[in-house]
Amino acid sequence: MSSSLQKILNNINGGSAPVELQGLAGSSKALVVSMLSKISGQSPGETAPVVVVCESFDIAEVLLHDIYYYFGREGVYFFPFWDVLPYDNFSPHKGLTAQRFQTLDALLNQQARILITTPNALMQCFLPRNDFLKNTITLTNEFVGSPDEIGKQLLNSGYIQVDVVEELGEFSTHGGILDVFPLNLEKPVRIEFSENSKAHFLKPFDIQTQHTDQTELSSLKILPAGEILFNQENIDFARKSLPEYRKECAPEVLLRLRQSLQKKEGFPGIESLSPLFYPELETLFDYFPDELILIIDEEKNVNKRADSFYQEVFMEYEISTQQNKLTLSPESLFLTHRELQTKLTKHVSLVLNSMKINNTKARTVHQLQFVDNKSLRNQFESAKATSAAGYMVQLLQKWQSSGTPVLLSAKNQTHADGFQQLLDDLGVESTAAGDQLTTNRCPWLDWLEKNDTENTSGSIPILTGKVSSGFRKLDSNGKALFVLLTEEEVFGEKTRNRRLQRAQVHQTAGNLDDLREGDHVVHLDYGIGRYHGLQKISAGGNQNEFMQLVFARDEKVYVPVENIHLVQKYVNADGTTPKLSKLGEKAWKKTRSKVAKTVENIAEELADI
Structure with missing residues (x-):
């Protein structure tokens, strides 16, 4: 079934029957997601977030950065799985926990427009919404209190007290000054109190120099600092739960956990014991609003990854039990792959597939003709061109003369200026667009549907921004209807990697x-x-x-x-x-x-x- 892309996207919403788009390539998936979010944002009422499920962290990260290119960064979030194995002796990296918690906060405050995640992350159970909200601290410059008072709240919210704040999730107090590094900020914040216990100022500061910025904050939100929060309510629940596990691990393991509860201190890998601290865990599905647009990227791969991940969880579970550690059941920490598939089937609005496949599921399927540019340069020999670069120049001139919408993309303005100069020397008229035409404000749908070629005829615009790859939209005869090329796709990769892999x-x-x-x-x-x-x-x-x-x-x-x-x-x-x-x-x-x-x-x- 073939139809206008704009009409297809206009008819997709959280309550519509699932639609499948086949034949997407390059960064066109990110463009489709971005356009869908912009279209849904034009509807009256609250904007439903667009949630995209990718098979792996690496694929999700590429899609995320491509969406930054087409949509911008505001309202775009990533919810990754931990960077450690289940039942491991390690805790997830603080930076990754910060990324997860910022996404949860955005969902709870209706600030997420686009959210990227993976099956691993969707299957994971973690702290419930009520605990997350209760342990989120909000301060204003009108706050009246003491550093010790805030310090107690920070300890309950998972922050660690240190002498000097250097890392995310730390705080320190020195007289009438409290320093804290919230998980949701790029810099730590210094709160200075006056003699009457009123907050004198809230200012970000530099870790190296300890100098505060000139800019004062009128308010400060501090998200929880860990997935296990050692407040009294959670500690009491854990103490009541521990006797159930006497037969499942060595006495010294339980003793160590009791000592941690006594000191209100965690240890590496304690996150795998989260059911001990919360009566009922939740998943990302519980944080989603009632209305959302769920997209599955490469459905077969997502289902396969969910299945293999749950098998991996079980293998790690068996290894952990043989090491005589306190090991909680996989069912208490994760959804099964079948439970995940049931939830995805219930909520899915759109499926994106790069290949054209025969699907027996009851859904509307649209065949698109989007192809990547990977093999373009390699066609120069069959085209009897003298070089790959020469062949690409010939193609650009051909598309330009026929009025085909063509866009070029460079990583930054310096690259764009160099790109333009090189093309001009080779006889291709181009213009570095600069701030006049930014990637998140381009009329992409108009260009794709070829309703507006005014900006793409004559001189070829060179946009600036980082995108993984371009793509071409073809008609049924293989003729290009729209072209986006990166500088690497025109002149080849220029890499200089000194890092030890x-x-x-x-x-x-x-x-x-x-x-x-x-x-x-x-x-x-x-x-x-x-x-x-x-x-x-x-x-x-x-x-x-x-x-x-x-x-x-x-x-x-x-x-x-x-x-x-x-x-x-x-x-x-x-x-x-x-x-x-x-x-x-x-x-x-x-x-x-x-x-x-x-x-x-x-x-x-x-x-x-």
Whole structure:
């Protein structure tokens, strides 16, 4: 079925029957999502958010940045899954938790226009809306109180008290001054109180210099700092829940958890025990408003990923139980893949597929002709052109002379100016659009439907912004009706990568023959530990071999032998015994970042010689 894209999008809403668009390629999916959100935003009443489910984090991130290009950043959010495995001995990165919580806050306050997520994240259970709202703190410059009073609220909301604030989720008090680094801000904020306990000012400040900005804030929202909140209500619930698990783990495990509750302190990986702290967990579906437009990107891949993820959860569950840890059931922490598919089927409004497939589901299917530009440059030989760049110039001139809407895109204004100069030298008339024609304000629908070619005839506009790729819209005979090309698609990639990639680590890492029990080793992600030999662990019906590494506080990590490239024998020139790394703490990450930066600086100096 073929129809105008504008008509198709106009008829999609939260209550309509599902529609499937096939034949999308390049960044055209992001453009469709952006246009749909703009169209739904023109309707009277509250704007329903557009929620897009992508199969993986990487694909979601590409789509997210492409949507920034077509739609802008305002109202666009990403809700990722954790960067750690289920039942792992590690907590998710604070920056990732911040991204998740900012998205939840936007949903609860009807500020989300477009939301990108993955099946893993949708299946996950976490703190309920009521707890999230109760532990969100709002202050104004009219606030009357004391730093200690706010400090107690911050502790209940998951913030950690330190001497000097350096990281997200930290706060400190010094006399009449309170510093806090909220998860929803890029800079920490200093609150200074006057003698009558009134907030004198709220100002962002620089971590390095400790100097406050000139700009004062009239109000400050502070989101919760963690997925486990050690307030009295949650602690009391956890204490009542613990006796149920006496038979499921070693006594020392329960003792450690009781001590954490007593001190109101978490430990790495405590997030996998969230059902102990909340009577009932919720999922992202519970945070969604009643009206939404749900889009599934590559439905078959999303369902397949949900299935494999739930199998992965079960395998991690079996490994965790064999390690005698307190391990809660997968059903208490995640939706099953079948439960997810049921919810997606109930809410879905639009399915996007790059391929044309035969679908037996009862839905309207529209066939589109959007193709990517990956193979364009490689066609120069069959076209008997002298070079790929020369062939692309010929195509641009052909499209330009025929009145086909053509747009070019450069990463920034400097690139756009260079792009224009090069094209002019090759006989292609182009214009760097600059601020006169920004990507989020372009009449994309008019151009795609070829209702308005005024801005695309004659000189070819060069837009500025980062987009993963362009695309072409074709007619049934393969003729281009609309073209968007990036500078890389015209003149080829120009990459200069000095960073050490994980794949390269294979070539430099040691092997098991070099290791003896008791040797100190360095794990790329976890830091310095001791090698305690090999251990066979059964999981998912298979028996696999793991390296047992022991870190500070006698915490153990089991590394599959196929990941030996992540582990190297520790070598110290002076022969002193190294200090073992503490899992989940910042010290190793800071050391690794500092070394990586030093290596990169040296590489840059060598490259300049």
